[in-house]
Amino acid sequence: MTATRDIHIHVPVLTRVEGEGALELDVVNGEIERLNLRIFEPPRLFEKFVEGYECDQVIDMVARICGICPVAYQMSAVQAFERLFGFEPPDWLVAMRRVMYCGEWLQSHALHIHLLAAPDFLGFDSAIAMARDYPDAVKRGLNLQTLGNDLIGLFGGRSVHPVGVRVGGFYRAPREEDVAPILQRLRDALPATEALVDWTAGLEFPHDEQAFISVALSHPQEYAIGQGNLISGQGLETDISFFDSFFQEHQSPHSTALHATLDGRPYLTGPLARLNLNFHQLPKPVRQVMEGCGIHFPSHNMFHSIVARAIELHFAVFEAIRLLENYEVPQASYTVVTPQEGNAFGCTEAPRGFLWHRYDVDEKGIVRYARIVPPTSQNQGRIEEDIRQSLEKLGLDSPDEAIRLRAEQVIRNYDPCISCATHFLKLKLNRR
Amino acid sequence: MSRQKPKLAVHKFSSCDGCQLALLNLGEPLLQLPALVDIVHFAEAGPSDPAAKVDISLVEGSISTPEDVQRIQQVRENSEILVTVGACATAGGVQALANFANRNDWMSAVYTEPDQIETLQTSNAIADYVKVDWELQGCPINSRQVIGLLRDLLSGVRPREELQPVCMECKRKGLICTLVSLGEPCMGPVTRAGCGALCPAAGRGCYGCYGPAEQVNDASLLQRFSQLGLDRQALARRFHFIVNQAPAFKAAGERLKGGSHDRNA
Known part of the structure; x- marks a missing residue:
């Protein structure tokens, strides 16, 4: 036992995360003295430069915040504009946007599980290296990722910065002959997604239960993706327009991403938070897969988030099949909607957590002010708290390399998308 | 180009990561890439050796901090061929809209402590700082473009630039x-x-x-x-x-x- 050993660990570039981040950790006299998850993506000032653009242009612009979850950005934005303009999306549109969103969950979760997270659990530094010993698992992941991308492409032409979403609907509805082969591929993939849940549940997890608050969207009729109220495990339930009354954002000296808190405390958003709060709404067959996998949910072990992601991936395929099964081309793929002046709020569940938007729009439909709260900046406080607790549990007398690996693995549990995390906010600073 | 398997690096600057996905979204063909090139640096995929000397560097993202300027010069020195990919690397990206405004005003209007964040006044193309050998246009670029270019470069063929509308x-x-x-x-x-x-x-x-x-x-x-x-x-x-x-x-x-x-x- 060398409790007085001083450790200074600096991981200059975190690999297998989306975007650029670093970790700084100082342990002095056996105690963590400094722990900074540094996000050094330069500020891109998105919220500022969408000012002066048309709503439909803003839908195309905000996609550029993140190449991995552009659909989430487009869906939160379009929801905000349509709520403001008093447009109630018809059933067909609600269902097809949900399918497109399932495509994004599928590709993003498959990418994260196989390419970013699994190498940690199996002791490789990349999926390409892992493919030599686990070729079938990696191929399954890549094929699921491709299927997700193709599902997005069905509605958006391409999977990165898709071009299909507009206020009032889709620019064009997919043709029946294009839907049929994808539906078949989804059906064929369903057993593989079920096997994936068991495969992730069979990984070795550290025992690391932590107390944390889960926050997610919740909808009375469905496992929430594209609409709902914000709820927490502690009894919060609010319409998304009152986000500001409950959640606060702060700038931190070591990061260009703002930290968010709920009533002054860090919280979790993302697959594990969603599953913890909404698992009872999973369709019965999906729930059976969850219950049979050997990991109990709700769970407060963040290492189980890879299993939660696999369950949601399985659900996304199940749901897309259900919604596409009786696909028909509608009479019109969109309705022309007249803009109205006012404050627009939108919130949907991006693959890595809820994504909240506010836009102030003028009577011509030009955006005059924007604020965007992405999931990774919300999770940042929780990630730092988690690393601290997780390393203390691992033992600060562990070898440097073990500490570094554990810290990186903890960070990847959150699937941080650091490109997304960059944004800014006009805020009142509350100093004690 | 050296006789051994050519070395490839993927470097990221200010961007959404979407152009790197042209590689990461290849599906199964991604597993064949190591047969063509030795991927020595690609942080998002795992391999991390940012200072390695390589035959081809793919560069995503725009230059917007003083540290970026130093880093891109190092990438240039270490790369036989430097290819910029996507709108950020070739033209500063959508975030260069801030170049039309006074970036300092925006920063201080919105961050409570803008001095804690070091940025340049503008978001710029890579070619504004170092010599660029080839460019791939698009926001984002697609897999066909990047694989096409890599194949051309690896087989010593001069890539054809798209100019038509x-x-x-x-x-x-x-x-x-x-x-x-x-x-x-x-x-x-x-x-x-x-x-x-x-x-x-x-x-x-x-x-x-x-x-x-x-x-x-x-x-x-x-x-x-x-x-x-x-x-x-x-x-x-x-x-x-x-x-x-x-x-x-x-x-x-x-x-x-x-x-x-x-x-x-």
Whole structure:
């Protein structure tokens, strides 16, 4: 036992995360003295430069915040504009946007599980290296990722910065002959997604239960993706327009991403938070897969988030099949909607957590002010708290390399998308 | 190029990561990539050796911090061939819209402590700082483009640069003209091909994400836009959009705005 050993660990570039981040950790006299998850993506000032653009242009612009979850950005934005303009999306549109969103969950979760997270659990530094010993698992992941991308492409032409979403609907509805082969591929993939849940549940997890608050969207009729109220495990339930009354954002000296808190405390958003709060709404067959996998949910072990992601991936395929099964081309793929002046709020569940938007729009439909709260900046406080607790549990007398690996693995549990995390906010600073 | 398997690095600057996905979204063919090249640095995929000497560097993202400037010079020194990929690396990206404003004002208007964040006044193309050997246009680039370029470079073939407008791709696909026949505002006539006429095929006008074609005639495009009920400012907003700092788009937008940078006018 060398409790007085001083450790200074600096991981200059975190690999297998989306975007650029670093970790700084100082342990002095056996105690963590400094722990900074540094996000050094330069500020891109998105919220500022969408000012002066048309709503439909803003839908195309905000996609550029993140190449991995552009659909989430487009869906939160379009929801905000349509709520403001008093447009109630018809059933067909609600269902097809949900399918497109399932495509994004599928590709993003498959990418994260196989390419970013699994190498940690199996002791490789990349999926390409892992493919030599686990070729079938990696191929399954890549094929699921491709299927997700193709599902997005069905509605958006391409999977990165898709071009299909507009206020009032889709620019064009997919043709029946294009839907049929994808539906078949989804059906064929369903057993593989079920096997994936068991495969992730069979990984070795550290025992690391932590107390944390889960926050997610919740909808009375469905496992929430594209609409709902914000709820927490502690009894919060609010319409998304009152986000500001409950959640606060702060700038931190070591990061260009703002930290968010709920009533002054860090919280979790993302697959594990969603599953913890909404698992009872999973369709019965999906729930059976969850219950049979050997990991109990709700769970407060963040290492189980890879299993939660696999369950949601399985659900996304199940749901897309259900919604596409009786696909028909509608009479019109969109309705022309007249803009109205006012404050627009939108919130949907991006693959890595809820994504909240506010836009102030003028009577011509030009955006005059924007604020965007992405999931990774919300999770940042929780990630730092988690690393601290997780390393203390691992033992600060562990070898440097073990500490570094554990810290990186903890960070990847959150699937941080650091490109997304960059944004800014006009805020009142509350100093004690 | 060296006799051993060529070494490849993927470097990221200020960006959304979407162009790297042209590789990460390859699906199973991704597993064949190591047969062609030795991937020595690609942080998002795992391999991390940012200071390695390589045959080909793919560079995503724009330069917007003092540290970026040093880093790109190191990448240049270490790379035999440097390829910029996407709108951020080739033209500063959508975030270069901040170049039209006073970035300091924006920073201090919005961050409580802007001094804690070191940035340059502008978001710039890689070529503004170092010599670039090849460019791939697009926001984002697609897998076909990047694999095509890698294959050309690996087999010693000179890559062919796309200069035609999107209109040519519409013609080849047999699409009805969005701008003339359907009467939708479309940037296809002034935008470089390469996407496969993605937007016209999806039932909407092109919004210029592959940057300027060889010739940009904003005056005649304005005529057509006016017939469709859009004013100068609406067209200016379409030039000052995803690829706003590409010289031809930047100039066209400025002409339309009458020299004013007030986007709210």
